Amino acid sequence: MVGKLSYNKMLQFRENLPAYKKKENILDNIDKSQVLVISGETGCGKSTQIPQLILDRAMNNMTGANVRILVTQPRRIAASSLAMRVAKERAEMLGISVGYSVRLEKVESRPRGSIIFCTTGVLLTELEVNQALSNYSHIILDEVHERDTNVDLAMAVLKQILKKRKDLKLILMSATLDAEALSTYFDNCPVVFIEGLAYPVTDVYLEDILKLTHYQIKKEVLKKHKMQKWKKFEKKVQSREANELEQYIKHNAEIGPWLESIKNNIPLDVYKTLKDPEIEAFNIDLIVVLLKYICNGEPGAILVFLPGIGEITKVMRCMELSGFFNERHEIYPLHSKLATLEQHKIFMRPPLGVRKIILATNIAETSITIDDIVYVVDCGRIKVSGLNVEQNISTLKTEWVSKANLHQRRGRAGRCQPGICYSLLTSYRAQKLADRLLPELQRSNLLEPVLMVKKLRLGLAYTALQTVPSPPAEKTVESAVRHLQKCGALYKTETLTPLGWHLARLPVHPAAGKLLLFGALFGCLDRAASVAAVWSYKDPFLFVMGKEFEIKAVKRRFAMGEPSDHVAMSEAIMQWESCSYRDRRSFAYDHFLSNNTLELLVDMKKQLGENLTQMGFLSSSDLHAQWENRNWNNMSLFKAIVAAALYPNVAQVRWRNLKSVKKHTSIKAVCPVDGKVRIHKSSVMTCLHGTQRREGICNNPGANWLVYWLKQRMSDLFLIDVNLVYTLPLLFFGEFSVKEDLENPEDCLMSITKTINVRCNKNSANTILKLRILLDKVLANKVTKTCPHSVKQSQFEDVVLKTVIELITAEDEQADYIEDDVSGASDDNGR
Template identity: 30%
Template sequence: MPHEPDPPPAKRFKPGSPFFRLDKRPGGMLLPRASHAPTSLDVQRKQLPIYQARTQLINQLRQLHNAVLIGETGSGKTTQIPQYLYEAGIGRQGVIAVTQPRRVAALSLAGRVAEEKRVQLGKLVGYTVRFEDVTSSETKLKFMTDGMLLREAIGDPLLLRYTVVILDEAHERTVHTDVLFGVVKTAQRKRTEQNKVPLKVLVMSATMDVDLFSQYFNKSPVLYLEGRQHPIQIYYTKRPQSDYLQAALVSIFQIHQEAPPSHDILVFMTGQEEIEALARTCRDIAKHLPDTCVPMTVIPLYASLPPTQQLRVFQPTPKGSRKVVLSTNIAETSITISGIKYVIDTGMVKAKRYNPDSGLEVLAVQRVSKAQAWQRAGRAGREDAGFCYRLYTEEEFDNLANMTVPEIQRCNLASVVLQLLALGVPDVLNFDFMSKPSPESLRMAVEQLYILGAVEKKDEQVLLTPLGKNMACLPLEPRFSKTVLMSPDFSCTEEVLTIISLLSVDSVLYNPPARRDDVLAVRKKFISSEGDHMTLLNIYRAFRKVSGNKDWCRENFVNSRNMGLVSEVRAQLKDICIKMNMKMESSQSDLANVRRCLAHGLFMNAAELQLDGSYVALDTHQTVAIHPSSVLFQAKPAYVVFNELLHTTRCYMRDLCLVDSDWLHEAAPEYFRRKLRASRS
């Protein structure tokens, strides 16, 4: 690529800036669009690029059963196409579903479309996400997470309530999206065979492997929508950055001190802990800047934030202030945050990788793909010309993978297989996946479900057991579902629901490094020698005793937002358990029963102390260690169960619970006879 001189805006940045050159988005020059004053919703709708193609689009969609729509971010496809279909009477005899990979996108899009239609949210336009349903019998335009449509398909495999399913942000290729592709395709075929009302399927994205999607959906036509991308100037670093967090911090304040106040910044990071730590640092530094600097409003954004907190990013920035949004890849494509002029891309993302040979699932920080990098850059050009600062060199960019590996090919498939069986898929191993996982991954998933007692094998067929059917009713990982379902046998359902809810959200503990001694002193009163699960239970009980008091949370270094989310998740799980006629009992102060129940559900995540002081995971025979954040870090219990393995410098067990070897044998006698023999041989 020929070198170009630095563009004029680069001169605004101080000498010694790590950035050095401009690149252009592939696909030719992008021309700026004249800006316009804020206008009414109707006028705004008509100014979207998609409006020009409205009539042609409706005529095409009226005739097609399937279509793949590619539209630049900003073309208006997600908000307008459902409305165009409804207004044209297409699919009105049922519901038009629009699926999103993320909860925050479903919420914000439903809100926007309800506003444009001038209706109350939950009437004509509604949304359904995990643990929240804002719809009614009047709802005709329904925004939902793909996981929710999958859950509906368990009770209605033909999706007969729906006349149109729009699979949006399809390129994200989450596990749920990939399974949903197959479920929707099957429902469409069967409805035609049975002479039912036909199902129209639209697949939408800003970028994707068009041929793959078109082929999969019966060679469906591809419709291209003109976009509204403004020019973006892209800067790379001169040298590789050893610490992307430090580089992000420097870049934020470099821009903050030089750029006009109305220009907001979006920073892409990898996870909650990283985001919260950088948010605190930014706020501290901003307090000590000279008065000539504009005030800075720092807003975190990640999936486990309560919805009210997530929606803060959409609020207008106070006049004369700058908004700095620190986000995971949730802001890559799913949502549009107005005012963003600068994007800082760390080039990193947190992703799960599963190795079926070792049985090890690792959540690790890794490089983004080129497709992700372009999506991130595009966030800066939604409303006007923008700038993207990549915290990596151009050479590093050239070496990135073109596309992200679909999640279905790099995760543990036990949940997927359980869901497919609940959906009535007769041959799970040969399910019509768009990107087929390895046969070994599928076999391992079936084996795990068999060990958990969720499936049985009859004449080469895999069938759900009664326990498996109940496990599929809970929106949890199979091992957590089993733990909840076993809890009445140990008279501790209330405690187990609390613990599983605590494990289902990001950490409720807040550990500022600068106040390490204060944290340790305060936590002492909650710490249980029986492990992290019991410690978390103690903290939750104390939180409930003070009715979630915010001052109490601050004093005890508890994340009140995440605790609020735990209460919501717990209430929803309890509702499901009550509907399944489960006994709601509490073990009160007798926590041995709670630990015994955890051993029965999490026994595949068990580890045994070795003579040399190390631990071996009994399922995989992998050498593991207790994570320094665990209350058992200094202890050496003979047996523990853990929630997850985290691979950094070594393989660490996170969230541990002390268990007896007898309980493990009691939970799965044959499995442990086999495993213990192997670990000692």
């Protein structure tokens, strides 16, 4: 009886939603067409109602057992929260007619007459084993307008499946901007538009925000510390002044006409502030000032959109230091790395007299609905990963949002009463934004999408990726295929190798996946998982203005004398983990580490351990198990498997002033394609002074090669997160071929890459070649076994791995190096 009353109460609420009111139109179109695009405004109820309408009608027609609906969402929190909401509307517990499935978390629904919410990645995993999707009658792709890689690949595959399965129904749900384009892609299928259900939302742009808050930019003052540094200080001032002048001219040339047109309608101080280009930069102080202004007004929850987790942390810190926000304010971060339980706290209504403030990334733009949001603060920025297609160089920039983003974000306000959207960009800038961001496939390096194409058995990468709605450039696809062939994931025929199959199943970058697998095989799993987590998220080290020298000193201590950023980051994480829970925060503070980031990294390590266990690669998900960490303190081996994971990201190294006590020791790095590159200043390998070497900061310099995690264009072309290695790791784990040395018949040339060779006498080369063949057999055997992989190897495997480890360790512990000559010249073969 209670359940029936609860159901009827929820039904009354549902009947007022625009999506429910259009049920006859929607259901008729689903009956008539195999594919339907539903375009709905935020808050119309499409995500919760459409699946229920389909299921309810089938049950009323006594055909419910024939219906199983799969609904995809771009993010974990959206899938789980929608499942909970729909179960509540049906007056049920999760697991009856409604369930959800996200990575490492699942609540099964009954096999028939049910709805399952999942991430798009889970759908692709299902397609890997069941390409006909025979368990499902309806597939609903929600938030298709986001156009991430998984959504585009899912659409391409589903388009092919629909030709074979005429009984399968596909419903695409999207924001209004993309509806017609989606219809065209699916052969001009019908489109149903649903209006929104929301109170009016007032838009307040930057020019009005400055009027309301009386905010003015605080100019940083450059301070002179010592007279002997005056020239350096003066140069810094001149450089900053020149840069500011250039920005000022560019800024005012762009917005000048608009600004003059509103000059008479705004106060003079606002006019002057708008002329300063800094006002359009991301400004934490202005955000906090605006939050104070809102909190002094009418009650209502606030949702703040910020570019990333780093900005969320900074704003929370600034709010804390302001002294304004107290027990009358509940502040919640919201981003994809939070545990599911933590994410769901945002839906709870606070006690009377307490204001809820949510600091979120663009995860809050779509799918999730927080009913009590009255105010939205939109910083107008978003973090976008990109790619320079011509140079194949990755970029990560904070950029202006698109008009589609603005529209989605303002739609979060006004759910329970009239709302206000404060946008921290001018009304002029809002009109100039792009309609939408580029699809992810057109702005990423495609390593993971190509692996997904191979896992789904879709054929040649370029051919398969031409079938998505917005295909990537051919050059980008070719570059990704070559990279995967070089790192051992693909054969020359573009089919997956045994290693490639494992990498395709891990939800991380291929380099991170390879590091995990090799860490498990070679007995340094905990250290490898620490670095893999960093590559999947971010470096835990903080940047503190004025403390650069101290931070670098801390990093070098963590590096334990090794020329490796990866040793430093893994040691920092492992030492933090070994602290008691009570001491972790102070350890992080003392070592310039972000405690929040470290907590997330450790959670990610646990997830990676569970992934490896599910794959059958580990017998348990314990990353600290003794056998999997039998070589945890062999840094020579660890650097070698990092090199194996990062190959073919290889550069040559020349040392300068290595024997000098007075001059700074430095290294020059040269990439085969790009020529001279710079090592990022955050690396432990920058500015190694002779006295510092004597103190053990870099015990063993002189390696001839470095591998790097990222090559990124900033003020210059930088290598980020580097690891110096000798030659053998690259010969054992990279591409390998031997050819005659025409200049020296007694020697031969072994390849590091296609353009770099090393000279070696024939006997040694023959020995290395034999050992390489044996090692390949051992590794191939390990990755093709079923379960478990990480068990003690046979005597043959033990001898091979032990020999390789001993050789790598012996080579790394010697000090054979190449010091740069005066001209810095080297021959084409890098000998």
